[in-house]
Amino acid sequence: MSKPTRTFLSFAISLFIITSTSLNAFAQPYEARNFCRDSGIIFAFFNGVQTTIGEANRALNEFRRIHGNERADGENIRYEVMYNYTDGLDDFVETFEQRVLEQEQILAGRYELALEIINGGGKWWQRLAELATTLPETRDDFINWYQAKIVQSLTSLAGNPPTITNYSEHQSRVDTWIVEGKQILMVAHSQGNLFANSAYGYASDKIDNEALNLVHIAPASPTTNGPHRLADKDLVINALRASGSVVGITDIIPGYLNRPGGLNGQTDILGHGLLEIYLNPALGLGAAVVQNIETELANLQPPETEFEAETGFFTATLTWNGAGDVDLHVYEPSGSHVFYQAMTGTSGYLDVDNTVANGPEHYFAACEAEKLQAGTYQVGIANYDRADGRTASLQIASFRDGVLGTRSVTLGPPTGDNPSHIMFDVEVVEDSETGEFEVIVQ
Structure with missing residues (x-):
């Protein structure tokens, strides 16, 4: 079974898009609103151990504040968290409640003080210690448990490092960036280095080395694919060293009692925190980390790619593991059915169609307010031919x-032009007061 030739289709569609855009430029009675900021560089942050999504986003915002939204040459930078969840994070919450909150009624219901206890506390801690005589011992007991728990988690993960199969979400995101021709800087802290190494290895097989860099911060791995920084008094990595090899120490930092507060005003008794230690502007280490990142950003070069996919308000990226022809199908709110035979819809476009192996196929919804439709977009896939038994992965991502x-x-078995699986309902919602749009996946 074979498909119609698509070269002429693609050319005709491209010509239609260009012509329509040119005509619309004269017809628009108002300034067009574009919801997407074109960015040639992706800053991908891989968070560390025992980090919540909120904390990972806080760290990402600090990187954005430090490095800005543009490189020195004016190339825009877009920041994203490549979140990884720590096994045992729920245990951490439960143990804090058992070891601290239940023993000290003065802290009842105050879980938010957990990380502050680990990070030293400041004046509030001194006051609480005066009111609760066992609190310092309780803290020390909890910190010892916490350190052991982190080391156990990192040791376990290092012994079973991330693989392409285990971490398909990260690799699907990398596929989207590659097909969109992005330059990629990965920055990883602690546990995140294990995930970043996997993503880097996956990406390096598909993209020019000049378009991909990685900076390691407190790496919980003996393997590095770029510059690294490690403090001598990082007790977490020092404990890992006792059970296996880790990278060498690069920086000396003061002892805990003489350590200045970091970006969050805290100090981290374990010497491992990103905001407290490794981005601390009062430490030479913090300046060195920033310089490593600036250097790797400056060294990135645009990749050579066979694809010219666009960044959309939201995107759908399809990949599969081997030979065969798997098709991406999108049913837009207007009723348009976007797939290889009709690559231009009312709101979006199928701008990459792979007929040989692995993918990707790529759909993007328009960023222009006058073109983007509110409503439900159904996204499905079909084994057009030769992909029986293949695993297909579909990822939905939004610009924001x-x-x-x-x-x-x-x-x-093959189903031709009929999708066998509807994978997502993607809801685009417009705020009637502000005119802003939001993407929700169901």
Whole structure:
């Protein structure tokens, strides 16, 4: 079974888009609103151990504040969290409640003080210690448990490092950036280095080395793919060294009692925190980390790519594991059915169509307010031919929020132009007061 030739289709569609855009430029009675900021560089942050999504986003905002939204040459930078969840994070919450909150009634219901206890506390801690005589011992007991728990988690993960199969969400995001021709800087802290190494290895097989760099911060791994920084008094990595090899120390920092507060005003008794230690502007280490990142940003070069995919208000990226022809289908709110035979819809476009192996296929919804439609976009996939038994992965991401969902499915027999699986309902909602749009995945 074979498909119609698509070269002429693609050319005709491109010509139609260019012509329509040119005509619309004269017809628009108002200044067009564009919801997307074109960015040639992706700053991808891989968070550390025992980090919540909120904390990871706080760190990302600090990187954005430090490095800005543009490189020195004017190239725009877009920041995203490549979040990884720590096994045992729920145990951490439960243990804090058992070891601290239940023992000290003065702290009842105050879980938000957990990380402050680890980070030293400041004046509020001194006052609480006066009111609760066992509090210092309780803190020390909890910190010892916390350190052991982190080391156990990192040791376990290092022994079973991330693989392409285990971490398909990160790799699907990398596929989208590559097909869109982005320059990629990965920055990883602690546990995030294990995930970043996997993503880097995956990306390096598909993209020019000049378009991909990685900076390691307190790496919980003996393997590096770029410059690294490690403090001598990082007790977490020092504990890992006792059970296996880690990278060498690069910087000397003061002892805990003489350590200045970091970006969040805290000090981290374990010497491992990103905001407290490694981005601390009062430490030479903080300046060195920033310089490493600036250097790697400056060294990035645009990749050579066979694709010319666009960044959309939201995107759908389809990949699969091997030979075969798997098709991406999008049903837009207007009723338009976007797929290889009709690559231009009312609101979006199928701008990459792969007929040989692995993918990707790529759909993007328009960033222009006058073109983007509110409503439900159904996104499905079909084994057009030769992909029986293949695992297909589909990822939805928005310009504003990054990855919204990733799902995989094992394909059955060919179904031609009829999708066998509807993977996502993507809801685009318009705020009637502000005119802003939001993407919600169902």
